Structure formats: C-alpha cells, structure tokens
Amino acid sequence: MGRFILKRIGQTLIVLFIVSVFIFLLVSFLPGDPVYAMLGGEITQETYDRWYLELGLDKPLILRYLSWISKAVTGDFGMSASQHKEVVAVLAERVPVTIYLSLLSFFISIPLGILFGIISAVNRGKLLDSVLTTFANVCCCLPQFFLSVLFLYLFSIKLHLLPSFGFVWPWEDLQKSLLQTIMPLLCLTIGGIASICRQTRSSMLEVIGQDYIRTAKSKGLAQNRIIFVHAMKNALIPVITLMGLRLGGLIGGSMFVESVFNIPGMGTLLVMAIQAQDIPLIQACVLLIAVVACVVNIITDIVYAAVDPRIKV
Amino acid sequence: MEKENTVVQERKEAGYSRREKAVKFFRVLFKRKLVLISAVGLVLIVLMAIFAPLVAPYDPNVQSLMDALKTPSSQYLLGTDNYGRDILSRIIYGARVSLIVGVLAVGIACAIGTFFGMLAGFFGGIVDDVINRISEAIRSIPQIVLAMALCAVFGGGIINLSIILGISNMAVYIRMMRGQVLSIKETDYVMAAKLQGNKSLRLMFKHVLPNCISPIIVQMTLQVGQTILSEAGLSFLGLGISAPTASWGSIVSDGRVYLMQNPFFALAPGVCIALLVIFLNTVGDGVRDALDPRMRGRL
Numbered sequence: 001m002g003r004f005i006l007k008r009i010g011q012t013l014i015v016l017f018i019v020s021v022f023i024f025l026l027v028s029f030l031p032g033d034p035v036y037a038m039l040g041g042e043i044t045q046e047t048y049d050r051w052y053l054e055l056g057l058d059k060p061l062i063l064r065y066l067s068w069i070s071k072a073v074t075g076d077f078g079m080s081a082s083q084h085k086e087v088v089a090v091l092a093e094r095v096p097v098t099i100y101l102s103l104l105s106f107f108i109s110i111p112l113g114i115l116f117g118i119i120s121a122v123n124r125g126k127l128l129d130s131v132l133t134t135f136a137n138v139c140c141c142l143p144q145f146f147l148s149v150l151f152l153y154l155f156s157i158k159l160h161l162l163p164s165f166g167f168v169w170p171w172e173d174l175q176k177s178l179l180q181t182i183m184p185l186l187c188l189t190i191g192g193i194a195s196i197c198r199q200t201r202s203s204m205l206e207v208i209g210q211d212y213i214r215t216a217k218s219k220g221l222a223q224n225r226i227i228f229v230h231a232m233k234n235a236l237i238p239v240i241t242l243m244g245l246r247l248g249g250l251i252g253g254s255m256f257v258e259s260v261f262n263i264p265g266m267g268t269l270l271v272m273a274i275q276a277q278d279i280p281l282i283q284a285c286v287l288l289i290a291v292v293a294c295v296v297n298i299i300t301d302i303v304y305a306a307v308d309p310r311i312k313v
Numbered sequence: 314m315e316k317e318n319t320v321v322q323e324r325k326e327a328g329y330s331r332r333e334k335a336v337k338f339f340r341v342l343f344k345r346k347l348v349l350i351s352a353v354g355l356v357l358i359v360l361m362a363i364f365a366p367l368v369a370p371y372d373p374n375v376q377s378l379m380d381a382l383k384t385p386s387s388q389y390l391l392g393t394d395n396y397g398r399d400i401l402s403r404i405i406y407g408a409r410v411s412l413i414v415g416v417l418a419v420g421i422a423c424a425i426g427t428f429f430g431m432l433a434g435f436f437g438g439i440v441d442d443v444i445n446r447i448s449e450a451i452r453s454i455p456q457i458v459l460a461m462a463l464c465a466v467f468g469g470g471i472i473n474l475s476i477i478l479g480i481s482n483m484a485v486y487i488r489m490m491r492g493q494v495l496s497i498k499e500t501d502y503v504m505a506a507k508l509q510g511n512k513s514l515r516l517m518f519k520h521v522l523p524n525c526i527s528p529i530i531v532q533m534t535l536q537v538g539q540t541i542l543s544e545a546g547l548s549f550l551g552l553g554i555s556a557p558t559a560s561w562g563s564i565v566s567d568g569r570v571y572l573m574q575n576p577f578f579a580l581a582p583g584v585c586i587a588l589l590v591i592f593l594n595t596v597g598d599g600v601r602d603a604l605d606p607r608m609r610g611r612l
Contacts, residue, residue, distance in 0.1 A: 146583030
C-alpha cells in the first residue's frame with residue numbers, strides 16, 4: 001500500500017508538471033503584446049516597462065517558466081492587473097465561497113443520490129423505478145445555466161419567494177444567507193443527485209444478481225439487512241469514482257450557477273479573468289483547479305484500493 | 314473452380330448475415346418506444362437545422378427595434394429579443410451551431426484520441442508512458458475549465474470551438490482505446506497476422522482497430538450530447554460563439570436580463586438544448602444496449 005501511494009504521488013507530480021508547463025505556454029500563445037492585452041493600449045511607456053519586467057518578458061521562455069513555477073509553489077502568483085491586488089489575496093476572497101457551496105452540494109447530493117439509486121434498484125421495473133429513472137435521466141441532461149435561469153424566473157420573478165442574486169456568509173446574516181443559497185444549491189445538487197442515482201442503481205442491480213446475495217436471501221436474512229449491509233458494500237465501489245469526479249470539479253464546476261446568481265466565487269473570477277485577459281490570475285485559477293482535481297484523484301484511488309479487495313496494490 | 318465458388322458463396326453468406334445483423338440491431342434498438350421517439354425527435358431537429366432557411370419564418374439576424382421584446386403572438390411565435398429579432402428563427406438557426414460543433418468536436422476527439430490510444434496500447438513502454446501522462450494531465454483539468462482557457466487564447470467561433478472541445482474531450486478515447494488494444498493485442502488472430510509479416514501500421518488499422526470500434530461508437534453517441542452542453546455553456550459565458558451568430562447558449566445568456574419582459578427569450582432555447590441532449594442520450598443508451606447482448610433489456 002505504501003509503495004502504491006508513493007507511486008501515485010510520483011505520477012501526479014509528473015502530471016502537475018505537464019499541466020503547469022501547459023498553463024504557462026498557453027499564456028504565451030495569447031495574441032498580441034501581453035502587456036497591452038492586459039492593460040489596454042492607453043498606458044504610459046513607464047507602466048508598460050514596469051509590467052514588461054513584472055511579467056519577466058525580457059527573459060527567455062525557460063527561465064520565465066522556472067521563475068514563475070518556483071514562485072507559484074510558494075503561493076506567489078504576482079499581481080492581478082484587473083483587480084489591482086495580489087493574486088493570492090484575490091483567491092483567498094473567492095475560493096472559500098466556492099468551496100462552501102460545492103461542499104454543501106456534495107454532502108447533499110451523495111446520500112440522496114445513493115438513496116434514490118437503491119430505492120429504484122430494489123423496486124426495479126415498478127412504477128417508482130420508472131419515475132425515478134426518467135427523472136434522473138432528464139436531470140442529467142439539463143444544462144446548469146438553464147436550470148439556474150429557470151429557477152430565477154420561477155422563484156424570484158414569478159413567485160417573489162427568493163432573492164435573485166448575491167452571497168453572504170451564514171455567520172453574517174443567517175436568514176439572508178439561507179434564502180440566497182437555496183437556489184444555487186438546488187442547481188448544483190440536482191445534476192449530482194441524478195448521476196449518482198443512475199450509477200448506484202446500475203451497480204446495485206449488478207450486485208443483487210450475484211450468488212452471495214441469493215445465499216443471504218436463502219439464509220432468511222431480512223431484506224433491509226441484505227440491501228444495506230451485504231449488497232451496498234460492493235455496489236458503492238463504482239460510486240466512489242463518481243464521487244471523486246464530482247469532488248474534483250468542486251472549485252471549477254460552479255461557474256454557471258455563480259454567474260447567474262452573481263456569487264463572488266472562483267467561477268465568476270475565472271470568467272472575469274479571461275474576459276480581462278488577466279494573465280497571472282488565469283494561470284493561478286487554472287493551476288489551483290488542476291491541483292485540487294489531482295489531489296482528489298489520488299485520494300479516490302487510495303480509497304478505491306483500500307475498499308476493493310480485488311485491486312491488489 | 315469449385316473452390317472459388319465456395320469462397321464466393323461464403324462471402325455472399327457473410328454479407329447476408331451482416332445485413333441480417335443490421336436489421337436485428339435496429340429491431341432491438343427501436344423495440345423500446347422511448348428510443349424510437351428520441352430518434353424521431355433527433356431526425357426532426359437535424360432536418361430543421363439543415364433546412365433552416367426554409368423553416369425559419371424570419372431572417373435570424375435582421376433587427377427591427379420597433380418590435381423589440383414582444384411577447385409571443387401569431388406574428389412572432391416565441392416573441393422577439395432586445396433587438397427585435399425573431400426568437401423562433403434564431404433558435405432554428407442555432408440548432409446548426411449546436412449540431413455542427415457537437416458532431417465535429419466528437420469526431421476530432423475520437424480521431425486523435427483513438428489514434429494515440431492505439432499507439433499507447435500497441436507499442437507500450439515509453440510511448441505508453443508519455444501518452445498516458447499527457448492524457449492524465451488533460452483529464453486533471455475539468456473539461457469546461459480547459460475549454461475556457463483555450464477559448465481565451467485561441468478565440469471562439471464554430472471551427473475553433475470544435476477543435477478546442479475536441480482536444481479537451483480526447484483523453485477519454487485515449488484511455489478507452491488503450492484498454493481495448495491491450496486486450497486484443499494478445500489474441501491469436503493478431504498474433505497470426507503478425508507472423509504473416511504484417512507491418513505495425515497495417516496490423517493496427519486492419520486488424521486491431523475494427524475490433525475495438527463498438528465501445529468507441531457508443532462513447533461517441535453519448536458524448537455528442539455532452540459536447541453540445543459544453544458548447545452551450547461556453548457560449549452562455551460569452552466565450553464560445555460570438556454575436557451575431559445565433560447559438561442556443563448565447564441566446565439564453567442574452568435573454569436572462571429580459572426575463573420580466575419576455576421569458577421565452579431565455580427559456581425556449583434552454584428547453585431546446587435539454588431536449589436535444591435528452592434525445593441524443595436516449596439514442597446513445599439504446600445503441601449501447603443493442604450492441605451489448607449482456608445489457609439487452611436490462612436497463
């Protein structure tokens with residue numbers, strides 16, 4: 001196990017190296033002069049020179065990469081041109097908001113998705129199963145931005161029930177925060193519940209058909225015990241992968257909801273950075289998102305190896 | 314002479330059984346009503362996109378500010394947008410963008426991904442390692458973020474967007490194809506072909522590829538929908554298809570400000586995206602079940 005973990009970490013470091021080179025090169029492909037692209041054409045020669053040096057454009061590409069990555073590892077991504085602040089400071093404001101929303105939606109969608117999946121597998125072929133499956137299939141196809149706009153129309157404009165935008169932390173104003181998070185959270189969770197429900201159902205059905213479940217049944221065990229103890233242990237193994245995928249997209253997957261409901265998180269930040277061609281900010285956002293995804297990937301693999309005795313490490 | 318006859322006959326029989334197989338495939342595919350309905354819906358949308366100039370009641374880009382933000386009426390079935398353009402016509406033309414980008418991107422992803430996956434699986438060793446790490450790197454950045462970053466640098470537009478979405482989707486094919494090739498490489502008939510003195514390239518394309526194709530087809534049909542969602546999302550964020558070309562994603566984005574005046578402006582194209590993707594996924598699921606005898610009638 002120790003060797004397996006070390007090997008995975010080594011592979012991930014290589015992957016992160018490739019990603020960082022890619023992110024760095026990407027920016028040097030930006031059309032036009034990077035300084036003018038970032039700050040606009042109407043700047044003095046002095047400002048131009050300062051940013052030219054700040055971005056290290058006078059040095060060769062490899063040196064620039066090395067100095068960028070060695071600073072990035074310590075958390076120094078330079079200055080954000082559009083925010084007039086250190087990139088780290090901007091991220092520190094934005095990241096917690098997105099993590100808060102994404103973790104909430106993660107912890108709501110996992111148990112609900114598994115529960116619905118088991119219910120529909122146990123009732124296979126009955127009306128309840130058809131309803132749940134159809135619902136899950138439809139929800140998987142709904143684009144998040146459409147869902148957000150639809151909810152906005154229904155709950156804010158038509159019914160005047162919920163505020164249409166904004167974000168405050170629960171410890172600042174609990175009631176306002178709850179009202180403001182309902183719709184974004186709903187949009188973030190529905191897709192997750194649907195996809196986890198589908199995966200749980202199909203892997204549950206596969207497990208239920210196996211011999212050891214029949215043995216358990218013929219021993220006279222109670223149905224609930226068979227489903228929740230015997231079958232679930234094996235049925236949830238493929239679901240772990242899906243959970244990992246969802247968790248990996250945590251800070252990079254909520255830009256639609258954030259942009260519709262005007263939530264100051266990572267998603268809106270990245271969109272803004274791209275529109276302003278704010279190079280250091282784009283680099284930092286994409287790198288951070290990739291690092292989180294990679295770390296979650298390793299954890300998923302280790303958990304997978306730990307729970308599935310068929311995987312030998 | 315007699316020997317040749319039997320060969321010809323065998324060929325004929327093989328051809329017949331292939332046709333029979335196809336008939337059987339479609340029979341199994343369309344046995345489920347839902348798949349049939351989705352297929353019909355899909356064909357209708359494709360026809361609508363192809364014959365857009367004939368179907369659309371108005372030119373999608375002609376503005377008439379006098380008629381801006383009209384609610385649905387007999388003149389404008391879904392109302393008009395903030396420039397007075399007919400929303401129904403824009404949706405009909407927008408179908409073209411979605412379908413072209415969806416199909417083109419998946420084609421590109423599949424072509425590049427399959428090729429590199431085959432190389433990785435066939436040659437193994439260092440080739441395998443390099444390709445694997447790169448594909449892992451692509452997968453480690455969430456697809457939509459990768460596409461956004463690429464769009465920022467190379468710009469939007471139908472062709473660019475297709476290439477970008479193709480690149481950000483290709484890792485799936487690399488992994489799938491690699492796995493397929495690894496298992497097929499060891500079979501006796503590939504060994505036999507190798508012993509006959511076939512070159513690597515011929516071996517790969519003639520003998521290995523055709524036997525890996527069916528899971529790839531399933532993956533492709535399922536991925537067109539996903540890609541259409543990505544395109545709509547990017548256009549919604551203002552990074553994909555730019556004005557004045559009508560794209561479903563950008564119409565939703567333009568319309569969300571005018572939800573009070575004409576809700577159909579934002580909601581109708583959203584419903585279209587959802588419907589198209591539901592149709593595509595249902596047909597994709599159907600194809601998977603029909604190709605896989607184990608899955609037949611299970612889901």
